[in-house]
Amino acid sequence: MKQVSRLFSLNGKVALITGGARGIGGATAQLLADAGAKVAVVDLLENEGVESVREIEAAGGAARFWKLDVSDEAAVARVFAEVEAHFGRLDILINNAGIEGENIPTHQMTLEQWERVMRINVTGTFLCTKHAIAAMERAGGGAIVNVSSMYGVVGGPDVPAYHASKGAVRLMAKTDALLYATKNIRANSIHPGFIRTPMVEHALSKLGPLEHVIAGMAQLNPVQRIGVPEDIAAGILYLVSDAGRYVTGTELIIDGGYTAR
Numbered sequence: 001m002k003q004v005s006r007l008f009s010l011n012g013k014v015a016l017i018t019g020g021a022r023g024i025g026g027a028t029a030q031l032l033a034d035a036g037a038k039v040a041v042v043d044l045l046e047n048e049g050v051e052s053v054r055e056i057e058a059a060g061g062a063a064r065f066w067k068l069d070v071s072d073e074a075a076v077a078r079v080f081a082e083v084e085a086h087f088g089r090l091d092i093l094i095n096n097a098g099i100e101g102e103n104i105p106t107h108q109m110t111l112e113q114w115e116r117v118m119r120i121n122v123t124g125t126f127l128c129t130k131h132a133i134a135a136m137e138r139a140g141g142g143a144i145v146n147v148s149s150m151y152g153v154v155g156g157p158d159v160p161a162y163h164a165s166k167g168a169v170r171l172m173a174k175t176d177a178l179l180y181a182t183k184n185i186r187a188n189s190i191h192p193g194f195i196r197t198p199m200v201e202h203a204l205s206k207l208g209p210l211e212h213v214i215a216g217m218a219q220l221n222p223v224q225r226i227g228v229p230e231d232i233a234a235g236i237l238y239l240v241s242d243a244g245r246y247v248t249g250t251e252l253i254i255d256g257g258y259t260a261r
Contacts, residue, residue: 015038024096028237042066147189190239222257
């Protein structure tokens with residue numbers, strides 16, 4: 001048991017989680033703090049972000065909230081410098097911030113609608129990774145996880161900009177894994193299936209009564225249910241801890257078997 005505990009321990013580590021106020025990001029912030037990391041919760045949702053920090057502190061963890069638009073490079077540079085100065089280092093980056101965008105066919109989408117999704121999901125991931133690397137080098141290494149989607153691996157007949165963005169961050173993780181392997185910096189992507197998050201609930205509520213739609217969605221999975229944010233947080237903990245120390249440049253799909261068909 002001591003060996004298992006050591007492999008998943010993040011004691012002495014500092015983790016920065018974008019979109020860390022709620023959903024997958026919120027669950028990840030809580031779990032990494034439980035594993036011993038000091039956590040920078042980064043999000044545009046200030047009230048939810050502050051509450052996430054309060055919950056971590058109430059459980060005995062250490063955390064602080066920073067408000068950030070990940071598509072603003074000057075703001076990203078400032079916040080990342082502040083996180084390193086406040087906690088003394090940066091070891092872990094979870095690129096989780098993202099938006100779904102418009103659910104309309106490609107030929108009906110405007111350039112502005114396309115670029116809005118790319119600006120947050122792809123450029124935001126690029127900027128955060130860019131400004132994390134030097135701090136991770138100073139810390140002696142690090143781990144990056146890009147939160148993609150199962151639709152970053154297979155196609156789907158909806159939200160084309162979102163799916164394209166999730167494919168992009170998957171390949172970005174592979175590229176960064178190769179670029180920084182000799183610097184002891186690992187990069188991977190994680191690919192959630194149907195997970196009950198506020199963003200998913202908002203999208204599904206447009207299709208009919210929420211619980212009815214979720215029940216129908218569950219039938220699309222071999223396991224006959226949809227996941228919860230903690231399912232993804234557990235995979236992220238594996239990827240950033242010593243349990244995943246030999247894992248880089250790969251993707252971890254957590255989708256209830258959806259893509260196994």
